Amino acid sequence: MLRASPPSTAWSLFTAALLLVIGLWGAIAAGVSGREFMDDLDRPLPALAASPPVVEPPPNAPLAQRVVIAIIDGLRLDVSRGLPFLDELRARGVDGRARAQYPTWSRPGYVNILTGVPPAFSGVRTNRYRGAVRLDSLMDRVRAVPATGTARRAGFASDYDPMPRLFLRPRLVPLNDVDITAMDEGTAEAWLHAIHTDLRGDFDDPRYAPWPGGFRDAAESVVAANDALAVLLIGAVDAAGHEYGGLEPEYKAAAFEADAALRASVAGLDLTRDAIIVIADHGHTDGGGHGGLEPTVVEVPFILAGAGIVPGAKVDVELMDVAPTAAVLLGIPAPGHGLGRAALPALRLAPAEATRIAALDDARVRANKAVVDRELRGERTARLGKRALRVAIVAAAAGLAVLLAWWLRLRGGMRLDLRVIGVGAPAFFIVYYTLIGVLGERFSPSLLPDRGHIALELLKYGAIGAAVHIVIGWLALRRRLELAERLAAANGIAWLGLMFAMVPAGLLWAYFPAPYVEVPSPRLLVFIPAVKVAIACYAGAVALSLLLEVVVFFSRAVDPRVRVIRLERAIEKARAQADRSSAGGRGR
Ligand SMILES: [Zn+2]
Known part of the structure; x- marks a missing residue:
């Protein structure tokens, strides 16, 4: 096994820049996808709307x-x-x-x-x-x-x-009134616009x-x-x-x-x-x-x-x-x-009427159910067909990310210090999902306030999680004296955190892709946007943390007083340790 190089300033900075770009991209992509989630749930043209209504003759005299x-x-x-x-x-x-x-x-x-x-x-x-x-x-x-x-x-x-x-109902206008030139554009919207020039309530x-x-x-x-x-x-x-x-x-x-x-x-x-x-x-x-x-x-x-x-x-x-x-x-x-x-x-109703109505209802429900079942079956087949490929893409991307981390670690751009990572990387997710579970009254869309947007509601929890992540990351890194080492450790937290955030995002993309012909279950209805918002907030927090570390790096690297103070502290600490160990040695 190749040994990791000691932290290198140039490689740490390079790694930080790379993770920053990935983090910012992830934050924006996930944010946009989270914002679109509610619109992806709505379907303006479900299969039923495209099939003729099953209208039976009046079943009974008015009651x-x-x-x-x-x-x-x-x-x-x-x-x-x-x-x-x-x-x-x-x-x-x-x-x-x-x-x-x-x-x-x-x-x-x-x-x-x-x-x-x-x-x-x-x-x-x-x-x-x-x-x-x-x-x-x-x-x-x-x-x-x-x-x-x-x-x-x-x-x-x-x-x-x-x-x-x-x-609102589109009123079909007579053929003479159809705007033929608008139909030349050839898009469905242009056609609808040309034909349905009138709406009635x-x-x-x-x-x-x-x-x-x-x-x-x-x-x-x-x-x-x-x-x-x-x-x-x-x-x-x-x-x-x-x-x-x-x-x-x-x-x-x-x-x-x-x-x-x-x-x-x-x-x-x-x-x-x-x-x-x-x-x-x-x-x-x-x-x-x-x-x-x-x-x-x-x-x-x-x-x-x-x-x-x-x-x-x-x-x-x-x-x-x-x-x-x-x-x-x-x-x-x-x-x-x-x-x-x-x-x-x-x-x-007379018993005969009730029987007749029940039969008519059955026939209508059967016909309409056939329409919706056909649509669901078709969509499931299409989704399953894409799933294997998408899972493979996600696995390959995760594998590449591991290789990249291993290579950056060899170069001295990243440190995977278990203690620091154990504290820093999961903090966001623990805080975020616990808050939703507790304050959101379990994972249910009922957490949504009046006519709101589920992603915006989740953003509240994401912002708190992000703040906790930044503070805990800071605390975990505080004692690092050597600046390149500190940045390399910060890179390690960021890399693992991005993996935590993006692998679930990839699996969502493979297993529950938009648009949602089948409505996701209540848990998923919160969990899918929650993952998207988590990535947006977490990737944003990772980027902010790293930015903070880069600022720390440069301000300390160029400030000679800070370097002297840190050197003195390091010497004091080393001396104290030496004293303790010699005292311990005498005691034995
Ligand atoms: Zn209502």
Whole structure:
């Protein structure tokens, strides 16, 4: 085995410069990738959107003249009990439970409620989703039926405005109006732009008004319009959940206020002819937050009352079952991309009708499931095909990095001092992952604050980890007297740290590459961006530490007083050691 050279000034500086460049590159690349993570989760064109909706003939006569769907954003099931108006509705109708589908964020939940397509397949997986959802919706079905008495219109009122924008529909313009020259560019975007020059809302009457008085007025007038479907969305409870947490009095107060506002808004309903469904898109953790699979996040109230509802029925459904249930109440086909089924026990149907609806639901779900399964299978095959090659590339890169370290060590540019490395290199990762695990309430996307970005949230922990790394690295190197030796030891910490950071990054790239056709599990949904942010922060910290060492190196190398002081200290220390050992020798 070749022996390492004693630390060399030139090689230590060279190694430091090399690691600095690698560290900075890693920090930037990982930072960019972390920033894009949420956008990589969203999919504007999932397979279902590209396949024709499965629209069956109306399965039954309407059970209710109109349906109001009230979505109380972020209302937990347990906190919903004891709210006066909701309890009244429960007493005269159905006290059910629904499970929000993962990821349990708001926009994915709204789309799930109104299309029957859960986030995994709707492509709307985060609250950052931009653009229109190209899935058949309850509003599309309502408007497709010829008017018979009740206006076949869909109204919407909310104190939180993004929902109508999710359901903008491109209106195909006549061929004469198509901009042929724009199509010459040949890109898909240019084509879409040329053809879809016009957008219309899926809601006929969307109203946004600030909480609470404004919402009440807007909701009242939407309900008074007598539309077949009215969707009311209350955002204030969710806001309180994020601010205070799901167990705090402020959150419960917001729930009471929402309950009262809902009572006032739907006072114009005649529940002998009309039906109301109360649902939430998700609940909240005790600490405030959602996105994951915690029971208090997943379980939400599902209350039905009024015409067509069987009082006291037991129902336990998923969010994707709400749209087909509302469709049966209105006597219209369920939204055609849906994967849910009507909550039949809650609906006043003749046995033959119930059987017919169940069969139609089965056929629709089967057809749509075939579409999503085909897409998943295709993506898995493609991913597995690339995996072996990518793992080989990562292994080769890691091997090269080891060779490089060995060579630099031989030249005297790097020291792998186990004691220093043992303290310096893992400090960041221990601090970072412990903070996420403890403060982030386990590895769950529910750690994400209101409508935020998961990478930005993780950056908080990364910044603390980076500071700890710099301080511990400094402490570990403090006693090194010889400057080249100190820099070489710092290089050793940096090299090992970069290996710790970049090998997992490479494995992520091999095993969980973007875009995510399959939604990563809750743990992975935090772990994937966590690794990216860790690399960004750690590589940044390594670069900063090394920069610090280079500054120390030059300032001390050129300052004769510092050199004299350090020399004197070294002599004193050597003398003291000599004294101790001679004293020890006498004692023996
Ligand atoms: Zn929400």
